[in-house]
Amino acid sequence: MLTVTDLSVRYGQIEALRGLGLSVTKGSVTVLLGSNGAGKSSTLNAITGLAQPRGRIEFEGVRIDGVAPEDIVRKGIALCPEGRRVFPSLSVAENLHLGGAVHARGEALAARVEAELARFPILRERFHQKAGLLSGGEQQMLAIARALMSAPRLLLLDEPSLGLAPKVVDQVFDLILSLRDQGITILLVEQNAERALEIADRGYVLQSGEMVLSGTGKELAESDLIRQAYLAG
Amino acid sequence: MMDIILQQVLNAISLGGIYALLALGLAVVFSIVGLINFAHGELMTVAGYVLFLGVLFALPLPFAVLLAIGAAALAAVLTERLAFRPMRKADATSLLLTSFAVSAILRVLFQNGISARPKPVPLPSALSGTVNLGPVHLGAVPLASIVVTVLSLVTLNLFLKRTTMGQAMRAAAEDFQVLRLMGIKANRVIAVAFGLSGALAGISAVLWVAQRGSVDPLMGFIPVLKAFVAAVIGGLGSLPGAVAGGFVLGISEVLFQAFLPEAALPFRDAFVLSVVIAILIWRPEGLIPAKTARRS
Numbered sequence: 001m002l003t004v005t006d007l008s009v010r011y012g013q014i015e016a017l018r019g020l021g022l023s024v025t026k027g028s029v030t031v032l033l034g035s036n037g038a039g040k041s042s043t044l045n046a047i048t049g050l051a052q053p054r055g056r057i058e059f060e061g062v063r064i065d066g067v068a069p070e071d072i073v074r075k076g077i078a079l080c081p082e083g084r085r086v087f088p089s090l091s092v093a094e095n096l097h098l099g100g101a102v103h104a105r106g107e108a109l110a111a112r113v114e115a116e117l118a119r120f121p122i123l124r125e126r127f128h129q130k131a132g133l134l135s136g137g138e139q140q141m142l143a144i145a146r147a148l149m150s151a152p153r154l155l156l157l158d159e160p161s162l163g164l165a166p167k168v169v170d171q172v173f174d175l176i177l178s179l180r181d182q183g184i185t186i187l188l189v190e191q192n193a194e195r196a197l198e199i200a201d202r203g204y205v206l207q208s209g210e211m212v213l214s215g216t217g218k219e220l221a222e223s224d225l226i227r228q229a230y231l232a233g
Numbered sequence: 234m235m236d237i238i239l240q241q242v243l244n245a246i247s248l249g250g251i252y253a254l255l256a257l258g259l260a261v262v263f264s265i266v267g268l269i270n271f272a273h274g275e276l277m278t279v280a281g282y283v284l285f286l287g288v289l290f291a292l293p294l295p296f297a298v299l300l301a302i303g304a305a306a307l308a309a310v311l312t313e314r315l316a317f318r319p320m321r322k323a324d325a326t327s328l329l330l331t332s333f334a335v336s337a338i339l340r341v342l343f344q345n346g347i348s349a350r351p352k353p354v355p356l357p358s359a360l361s362g363t364v365n366l367g368p369v370h371l372g373a374v375p376l377a378s379i380v381v382t383v384l385s386l387v388t389l390n391l392f393l394k395r396t397t398m399g400q401a402m403r404a405a406a407e408d409f410q411v412l413r414l415m416g417i418k419a420n421r422v423i424a425v426a427f428g429l430s431g432a433l434a435g436i437s438a439v440l441w442v443a444q445r446g447s448v449d450p451l452m453g454f455i456p457v458l459k460a461f462v463a464a465v466i467g468g469l470g471s472l473p474g475a476v477a478g479g480f481v482l483g484i485s486e487v488l489f490q491a492f493l494p495e496a497a498l499p500f501r502d503a504f505v506l507s508v509v510i511a512i513l514i515w516r517p518e519g520l521i522p523a524k525t526a527r528r529s
Binding site for chain 1: 419
């Protein structure tokens with residue numbers, strides 16, 4: 001579904017990503033692991049058009065590298081960014097509305113909002129509150145719901161469990177599986193390697209901007225590198 | 234006596250309203266692209282001259298007014314397209330210098346293309362008279378100006394709250410990157426922000442000209458300088474702040490003008506600026522600070 005070949009990203013003098021290759025199979029959960037600054041977010045930024053990459057990115061057989069972010073989402077890729085980044089002074093309703101505004105109008109848009117409220121009942125309770133007043137977990141749900149408003153076929157999630165209580169983290173991982181079961185392909189960036197590999201069909205490990213390891217979730221969970229670096233033994 | 238006090242209060246609110254509309258125009262653009270547009274005054278001037286031409290060619294007044302406001306909006310969109318968009322990736326200082334350049338170019342065009350001297354804009358006598366509310370006689374222009382200001386603020390608020398583009402503009406002020414991820418075109422949001430800011434400058438210009446009766450190439454300079462002060466005391470980039478700042482500044486100017494002892498009148502601006510300084514000491518971020526005032 002998504003094929004990335006020889007991808008590099010530079011920010012000025014800094015080379016954030018060097019020659020990355022990866023592929024995401026339709027209907028799978030693919031995990032990107034790595035420590036801070038390993039190039040995970042740069043990869044997602046390149047896919048969504050926020051960063052200007054060198055190399056080749058193909059989505060459903062069409063090249064999308066160099067396409068503007070506004071157009072990438074129209075092709076069926078949505079990003080739920082790191083740190084949630086909901087619009088704090090806008091209401092939950094307005095956040096959701098903006099997430100779907102260019103993809104549906106009128107009743108179709110209202111139906112999408114309704115579908116997300118059914119998926120995240122807590123957002124119905126908070127519907128008219130400012131997003132900035134929501135708890136971290138609620139904001140994460142809102143950020144995911146907002147990304148889903150574009151009805152993506154590929155959903156990119158950047159550290160969705162970061163800074164959340166263990167119980168909420170469970171909810172997030174359950175949600176990812178249920179989204180996959182509904183046919184949405186997932187590319188997940190995570191620091192929580194153990195949990196991520198449990199649900200991953202395939203994983204890639206980045207270190208200092210280069211891919212150092214790849215395999216199925218199970219293979220990675222058993223690899224020495226992962227055990228030493230991320231799973232503490 | 235009652236008449237005079239009421240009239241001064243009315244003048245104060247009407248001047249405050251004009252500053253508020255101008256400061257809003259500056260804030261709308263600043264909140265989204267981080268540009269302090271010093272060419273905002275020239276947008277006023279554009280509207281002023283279009284109004285002058287409309288009156289000269291004896292167009293119906295409402296039509297001439299709409300034409301003037303539309304011209305300022307169009308001019309704002311054009312300056313964005315021609316001058317500011319190519320500089321989109323540049324730093325704040327370069328953007329500021331670009332706006333000085335746009336301002337200077339437009340001013341020279343007015344001076345050489347039209348006239349360096351003020352042109353009278355005669356308005357219908359209905360506007361120059363007074364309105365009698367029982368025993369009280371009030372100027373028609375300040376009254377009309379307050380009505381227009383209130384209508385503009387209400388309309389703008391509805392636009393920002395109820396329409397997708399309005400919501401997108403508020404979102405853009407907070408996190409432009411994420412807004413683009415939602416598929417909303419950055420260029421369109423920015424163009425609408427400039428258009429809106431131009432329309433606000435146009436409305437202010439019409440009110441300004443209605444009170445003064447003439448236009449000249451420099452007419453926008455002073456009011457926009459004041460509006461900039463208003464935007465700063467309100468909290469730069471904050472829309473409610475711009476409105477609050479505009480009213481505070483306009484009201485203090487008129488009240489000092491009206492009620493200072495005659496010997497102190499030459500120092501009116503010093504008194505007004507003392508108020509400004511006091512506000513900034515009390516609230517360095519402005520009366521109603523912006524949530525995020527960073528550039529996209």
